[in-house]
Amino acid sequence: MANSEDQDSEQVWHTAVEWVIREHESLSPVEREELIGWLNTNPAHRKAYDDASRLWLITGLVPPSEPADD
Amino acid sequence: MIVEEQIELSEVFMAHRSQLRWAALKILGNPERAEDVVQDAYLKVSEAAAVFHVKQPVAYLFQMVRNLAIDHHRRISFELNLFEGEDDGLHVPSHIGMPEATVIGREHLKLVAKAISELPERTRRAFELHRLEGQTHRAIAAELAISTSLVNILIHEAIDHCRAALQST
Structure with a gap:
């Protein structure tokens, strides 16, 4: 069960990265609220x-x- | 050798300073913030120049200034939003660390550069198109002939690999 906390923190990290990626493309005001x-x-x-x-x-x-052809 | 390159990049920076400032101003619409971003870019580029051999310094400098200006712009509007409605609205978010002001250590730059270079070709390409060229998932998907959800997965993989590289130290 020691892993469940790790899994949670991985999930939080994944969500945080997803927000940073989405921010990079731009967020709507609704998304920003979210x-x-x-x-x-x-x-x-x-x-x-x-x-x-x-x-x-x-x-x-x-x-x-x-570039690969360099 | 490293010292020479650093001087060279600084010289290129100074030679293009007003154009770089203009590039930041176009994004930020505020001369003071544009100046802050240019100052910050100078510090970060000096660090980066000590670590990397930059082949196209002018293009690199403009890209860095644009990147930092966009990050700065996003942070400002984000933090204003974050504190809106809190207390009486006069709360100043001074305790929040602005990433722009974050000191980026050379070791971290090296580790992240190495991590990116280790990525599978397609992953690296997807990540660079997104991060450095600012392309959308859709545009990257079209260029690499993959789905947008796979583009997203590849970008996550790239970031996670960089994170692991920093954590292993």
Whole structure:
């Protein structure tokens, strides 16, 4: 049963990443409300979302890889 | 060698500073925020230049400034929303860490770059089209001839792989 907490935190992480991905494409006002609601449900949501946002920022600083035919 | 590249990228940055600021201004619509983003981009690009060999510095700089401006814009509007209706509406969200102000360590940059380079070709391509070129799931699906749900799965896999790379340290 020790795994059930891990599974929960993986699920929270997955949801946080999904929000960051959706934000990157743009959120409607309704979706934004939904995100804010999700963040306010649980501090763990906020933490996962902050971690995912930070990781997202780092990935944006990596230059694009070389073309395959280089 | 690394030092030379860093100086070179800084010089390219300074040479294009006003155009970069203009690019940020177009997204943010606010000169002060545009200036903040350009300053922040300079710091982050200096770190990145110490880690990466950037082949197309001008294109890279514009992409970074656009990325940071979009992230900044999103954060601002998001945080204003998040605190709307709380207390009397005068609450200032000062305790929230802006990712723009986050110090990005060189080690983390290296680990994430390595993690991205390890991804299967299709996964990496889907991720870069989304993250770096800002393409929609639909456009990426069309380009790679896969479904939009698979595009989403691949982007998640890419992010999870980067996360695992940072956690293993």
